[in-house]
Amino acid sequence: MFGFGKIRGGVHPETHKDLTAGRSILQQLPLPRQLHMPLSQHAGVAATPLVGVGDRVLKGQLIARAAGSMSANVHASSSGVVSAIGPIVAPHPSGLPATAITIDTDGEDRWVTLEPITDPFSMDPDTLAARVEAAGIVGMGGAIFPAAVKLRQGRRFEIQTLIVNGSECEPYLTCDDHLMQERAEAVVDGARLVRHIIEAYRVVIAVEDNKPDAFAALTKAAAPHGMVEVMTVPTQYPMGSAKQLIQAVTGREIPAGQRSNDIGVLVHNVGTVFAIQQALRYGRPLISRVVTVAGGCVQSPHNVEALLGTPLRELIAACDGLKGSPARLLMGGPMMGQIVPALDTPVIKGCTGLLALTQREVNAHAPAPCIRCGRCVDACPMGLVPLEMARHSGVDDFEHAQEYGLRDCILCGSCAYVCPSHIPLVQYFEYAKGELKERKQSEQKQEYTKRLISERAARLEQEAAAKAAAKAAKKKKARKSRSRESAES
Amino acid sequence: MNTPSELALRASPHAHDRSRVDRIMLQVCLALTPATLYGLYLFGWPALFTFITVCLSAVLTEALCLWLQGHSLNRLRDASALLTGWLLAMSMPPWTPWWLAVSAGFFAMAIGKHLYGGLGQNIFNPAMLARVALLISFPVQMTTWVQVAPLGTEQAPGLLHSLAIFLGTDTIPDGYTGATLLGAAKAAANGGSPVSELVAGQYSLGQAFVGNTRGSLGETSELLVLLGGLWLLRARIISWHIPLAMLATLLVLAAVFHSIDDSVYLGPWFHLTSGGVMLGAFFIATDYVTSPSTVAGKLVFGAGCGLVMFLIRSWGGFPEAVGFAVLFMNALTPLIDRTLRPRVYGRDRRGKAIHNVSARKVN
Numbered sequence: 001m002f003g004f005g006k007i008r009g010g011v012h013p014e015t016h017k018d019l020t021a022g023r024s025i026l027q028q029l030p031l032p033r034q035l036h037m038p039l040s041q042h043a044g045v046a047a048t049p050l051v052g053v054g055d056r057v058l059k060g061q062l063i064a065r066a067a068g069s070m071s072a073n074v075h076a077s078s079s080g081v082v083s084a085i086g087p088i089v090a091p092h093p094s095g096l097p098a099t100a101i102t103i104d105t106d107g108e109d110r111w112v113t114l115e116p117i118t119d120p121f122s123m124d125p126d127t128l129a130a131r132v133e134a135a136g137i138v139g140m141g142g143a144i145f146p147a148a149v150k151l152r153q154g155r156r157f158e159i160q161t162l163i164v165n166g167s168e169c170e171p172y173l174t175c176d177d178h179l180m181q182e183r184a185e186a187v188v189d190g191a192r193l194v195r196h197i198i199e200a201y202r203v204v205i206a207v208e209d210n211k212p213d214a215f216a217a218l219t220k221a222a223a224p225h226g227m228v229e230v231m232t233v234p235t236q237y238p239m240g241s242a243k244q245l246i247q248a249v250t251g252r253e254i255p256a257g258q259r260s261n262d263i264g265v266l267v268h269n270v271g272t273v274f275a276i277q278q279a280l281r282y283g284r285p286l287i288s289r290v291v292t293v294a295g296g297c298v299q300s301p302h303n304v305e306a307l308l309g310t311p312l313r314e315l316i317a318a319c320d321g322l323k324g325s326p327a328r329l330l331m332g333g334p335m336m337g338q339i340v341p342a343l344d345t346p347v348i349k350g351c352t353g354l355l356a357l358t359q360r361e362v363n364a365h366a367p368a369p370c371i372r373c374g375r376c377v378d379a380c381p382m383g384l385v386p387l388e389m390a391r392h393s394g395v396d397d398f399e400h401a402q403e404y405g406l407r408d409c410i411l412c413g414s415c416a417y418v419c420p421s422h423i424p425l426v427q428y429f430e431y432a433k434g435e436l437k438e439r440k441q442s443e444q445k446q447e448y449t450k451r452l453i454s455e456r457a458a459r460l461e462q463e464a465a466a467k468a469a470a471k472a473a474k475k476k477k478a479r480k481s482r483s484r485e486s487a488e489s
Numbered sequence: 490m491n492t493p494s495e496l497a498l499r500a501s502p503h504a505h506d507r508s509r510v511d512r513i514m515l516q517v518c519l520a521l522t523p524a525t526l527y528g529l530y531l532f533g534w535p536a537l538f539t540f541i542t543v544c545l546s547a548v549l550t551e552a553l554c555l556w557l558q559g560h561s562l563n564r565l566r567d568a569s570a571l572l573t574g575w576l577l578a579m580s581m582p583p584w585t586p587w588w589l590a591v592s593a594g595f596f597a598m599a600i601g602k603h604l605y606g607g608l609g610q611n612i613f614n615p616a617m618l619a620r621v622a623l624l625i626s627f628p629v630q631m632t633t634w635v636q637v638a639p640l641g642t643e644q645a646p647g648l649l650h651s652l653a654i655f656l657g658t659d660t661i662p663d664g665y666t667g668a669t670l671l672g673a674a675k676a677a678a679n680g681g682s683p684v685s686e687l688v689a690g691q692y693s694l695g696q697a698f699v700g701n702t703r704g705s706l707g708e709t710s711e712l713l714v715l716l717g718g719l720w721l722l723r724a725r726i727i728s729w730h731i732p733l734a735m736l737a738t739l740l741v742l743a744a745v746f747h748s749i750d751d752s753v754y755l756g757p758w759f760h761l762t763s764g765g766v767m768l769g770a771f772f773i774a775t776d777y778v779t780s781p782s783t784v785a786g787k788l789v790f791g792a793g794c795g796l797v798m799f800l801i802r803s804w805g806g807f808p809e810a811v812g813f814a815v816l817f818m819n820a821l822t823p824l825i826d827r828t829l830r831p832r833v834y835g836r837d838r839r840g841k842a843i844h845n846v847s848a849r850k851v852n
Contacts, residue, residue, distance in 0.1 A: 255843045257842050420509050430500055
């Protein structure tokens, strides 16, 4: 059945999902000699290392602790010896270094003692949320927002609908699709667990209608439980964006500036729900994930279950290597993914895909002037006017760019995808958003400095007044005593 | 492989729907081809000379302007100058002398486009701007409409004679020219005689639609222009909003006034099949650069074009009004684009956050 909401705009890119169709997830990758575990694989502050160079670590051992509420734990994904803690090439297009713990694996792949829970449904939701937090789980669809934070936010609101996001609207990517097909029972179990934690009334697993196998598998797995609805949503990019998916499933929009909680909805990715199930049922921390390795330059595209920290090179090798030299190497999907600076960079928690694309697939051209065709306006799922936003951002007129919708832009790239002038619209918007953020921060800093200065002035004044008062009192006292003295004499 | 150059910092998306500006422009040219060929057949060699000269003048002026601004001449490949020249040639009298054809292309590109900053920057449709400027400057030459004289027929001038007419060394023979039907209707109305008689005498819906009438290349075969326009709709180069709003507004207004007094006001079908209505609705008003970019804006723009056209045709001083109407609405486009924007997700029409039934906080 279909949800009743229709989403605005959007695009229908060539899916290329057939590249990995009918090929089950490769699970037994050779153990890499070295694993690089970045301390920052999540939205918040980098985690604090708990191990030193030379320490022996076991598979699943906590090696870096979350620093603050928005941070996430990092666990060793195999056993071995910590050989370095220092900069590696970050899985980020800048190619700037990021701190990581490097483990030389010992080949034994020995686990720490895990603490499985036999009946999580009998346990207190807060305890379960704490377990999810301890397992270091973040949004696996690429959002990398700590899952426990979301669960706790959900507990503070009355959640009517929990949506498990299985839409996977990015071209090429099939990791969620395969997870749903091959591990449907675990996904349904995970959905029920999340429902138990946030006490939602209704659970909907939303799957795009181009994944009939996943839909069938989930429907079958959900049948005995009765309360998990499996729903198809139209195949349309960016269906996987939380705002659009909520609209498609519930027919409601999140008011600007608010969160999905505020309208009683919580969205979790299929991969996240699976990881939560693994953590709660078996006590397994997040140390591996399914990654789609595809693109026209990959010999035999597959979904691969890879240990976090595995160099991307090994994933390519597991898929029989590259053919030709790729025009672009990406982490994530082609619509929102980022360029990977080198194949030495490791698999991280938010890595949904590794794509090696040909020139033809990327189809990049030099940008030409905007001809105001308005295709971007039609494609924008948020109802913005990208051409005007870009025009104003281009001359640093951020006020007007905001007015035409910059603040509501979700950076989905639908506009740039259809632009016949090949204008890098998302690049403009990322730049403008960055500048605005910086300005706001410097404004706040200025405010803060101003406040400090005025507070200091007030304090000095107070002190001076107090001093003057004390002086006056002293004088008075002195005068008094003098007069007493003179009276005595 | 990625190099640590600018490529490495390229933002997403890393995929594209393969559309390109030059492809769009060439597709529009292709859509114009049947009507153009038919028009060239009807008006013979002099028309071909005019057509080629206007297009060439536009393209060469574009090249000159690009060169003067220090841009790469590769930009000529976007074919936008060719399209402007083409549309301009289709809206001029078919037997235009060479100097007028050259000035037309020059004016459209230099004044109409590059003075504003080039592709995408102009407020007014360059082809219409040039046509209207020339119409006001050279009213006689720009309203010299020759008889239909298909190639190979007795009336058609030969190649050398055509060249002489084009170069101005020979004059157009007497009796070869006349007013367009719209012009005749305007003259009749000004003279106080009922237009209904004229229409009854000279107008045939079928003839007008197929195009065996005096007029510019783009005015002759409404049918072929319409077919080209429909193909553009199907190819999703243009959307239906502007043409439909424009034609519907014209049709409704004409129908209403015609039913009030058919001796003064021309009928709706006459309006729709004469002059450059179809060319205007599908090819001129839909110009991306000078028309609004939102759906609501397009509807208002189209309706405005229809309204202004009807006003000028019925009460204005000129018989034909597509150019004026489009230019007038072009001037309003920035205002329309500012006012009529899509509703933003999570906000109301005014941009305020919507009030949704919010979830109760548990604690």
